């Protein structure tokens with residue numbers, strides 16, 4: 001029995017010796033196969049790790065439509081993210097010959113160069129320590145000199161890398177901003193497709209603060225995109241090169257065991273990573289809401305001050321601030337514990353694995369590997385340790401870049417939301433909460449319809465419904481026609497749809513049915529009760545939206561502008577304010593009446609076919625009102641006027657009278673007759689008010705008599 005077991009042991013020993021011998025002979029080939037397999041594995045797991053993380057929506061970021069208010073957008077590093085990113089990448093890197101592509105190539109070249117330098121420095125490190133251990137001063141100083149020399153390209157490369165990264169961020173931002181502004185403001189005469197800035201704010205609920213998206217979010221997106229490339233490309237390259245080098249030094253076997261351990265812990269870390277992408281998107285949204293609340297206060301400061309609304313405004317601002325801070329605190333807490341877990345695993349756990357790996361060639365005899373002296377072993381240990389630290393740092397950065405990628409996903413979703421919404425505005429696809437009556441029966445049918453808009457000299461509405469953006473039907477079917485030169489007066493109670501008619505004429509609101517015949521929107525000028533005054537000089541206010549160059553091209557001089565101002569008796573303003581080229585916040589510098597007069601001067605400068613006057617004379621005296629109306633008529637401008645002032649009737653030929661219940665009357669306006677009727681009506685109403693008093697007196701007299 002004992003002989004049998006000795007025989008078996010001997011057999012096993014022989015088999016092991018044979019295996020070791022065969023392995024030693026074929027080790028170079030095995031190593032090569034393992035190396036290639038290892039590199040492929042690292043590449044595969046790195047990218048799988050970056051892409052395959054399932055969407056983990058936070059309680060606020062559940063699946064659903066992306067609204068800027070209420071629900072947070074769906075954000076994860078998933079297929080949707082990569083689709084969105086690919087679309088934006090086509091914008092920011094328009095071609096392989098673009099400036100951005102060139103910058104990326106330069107960046108990539110520098111990244112490779114920097115890794116090569118790091119590899120060289122790792123080897124040099126080992127050599128320096130080996131020369132110390134071997135007590136060879138000349139070799140030691142020669143290596144130190146090489147160390148100093150390599151510092152020159154190393155620092156040069158690092159500076160260039162950060163310079164190019166920042167340049168890339170600016171280039172991306174510029175491309176995106178240009179595309180977004182082109183869509184947002186469109187071209188001057190684009191018709192129904194344009195005016196995206198108006199539609200986003202009025203006809204759609206998805207974006208409440210486009211300003212923040214165009215300025216802040218695009219900037220953050222561009223910075224993250226520029227950073228992600230170096231945060232991802234460099235460590236991935238490092239992981240491959242360092243590990244390849246390491247596997248050459250310590251043998252691929254140990255490295256594979258190490259990788260299995262690293263990957264297992266990395267998978268664990270990934271599982272517990274909070275959804276940073278959704279957090280970023282929500283942060284941006286909440287910051288936008290707070291900014292919006294502040295800008296509203298600045299805009300309506302006078303109104304709030306007179307209403308003594310400070311406390312209420314403070315409450316509103318504090319509410320928005322608290323919501324933002326609550327969220328930021330939550331994110332901070334999650335970042336804190338995640339940071340601990342991340343550093344513990346990446347730096348310390350992986351570091352200890354690495355040290356063990358470096359010790360393998362010292363403690364164990366690897367078949368096929370040559371025997372080394374103390375100096376070479378020390379050199380190998382120092383080089384390998386440095387390579388390992390760099391490799392684990394690189395792998396750690398690949399892991400960290402998941403966090404960056406999540407944040408990029410957050411900003412990508414914001415930018416995509418902006419791009420998608422703008423595209424939808426151009427195609428008249430709106431997402432707006434509708435009033436309940438708009439969702440069923442006849443109303444829903446009407447809202448599904450679309451009318452036609454045709455070009456014409458005159459204005460004609462043929463069975464056109466007037467519908468507000470939230471589906472409220474103000475007039476079911478409106479028909480009227482005015483010829484050029486026939487001034488139209490529009491009257492009716494508040495909220496009946498007087499201004500809405502102008503919004504349809506200006507191409508701002510969709511036409512849900514019938515036919516609208518009208519000149520292009522460029523033939524209309526609107527003067528609202530509170531006219532728009534742009535940023536710029538006094539001249540700019542009168543000629544808006546023309547520039548000084550356009551004005552001169554039209555052969556108009558400052559003197560002509562002065563004559564125009566004299567019509568509205570405002571020629572004095574030029575001298576008073578310090579000339580035509582003075583720039584001010586004109587909303588504050590001019591009184592309400594003067595602002596209206598400037599808007600009329602603008603009308604006389606442009607001389608369009610039609611003027612839309614929405615309570616445009618409410619702040620000027622009656623004599624000035626008449627003067628302006630007569631001058632407009634003399635210039636051949638047809639007036640479409642909304643006004644409650646009977647003094648304006650005499651300047652109009654037709655009247656469109658809404659009853660406020662969805663009905664209307666369109667007829668000739670005989671101002672004198674209407675005025676007489678109005679006076680008679682008022683007299684009767686006054687008399688009627690006296691009746692109860694007369695009745696009471698009569699009762700008294702009856703009692704007394």
Ligand SMILES: Nc1ncnc2c1ncn2[C@@H]1O[C@H](COP(=O)(O)OP(=O)(O)OP(=O)(O)O)[C@@H](O)[C@H]1O
Nearest residue numbers: 202203468469470493494495496497498499500501
């Ligand atoms: N952007 C918008 N989104 C939703 N509803 C709107 C919008 N603009 C106007 N409305 C609604 O459309 C209705 C008609 O508004 P419109 O401005 O035409 O009234 P109006 O007849 O001019 O009233 P007023 O004499 O008070 O100015 C109102 O109920 C208003 O709330």
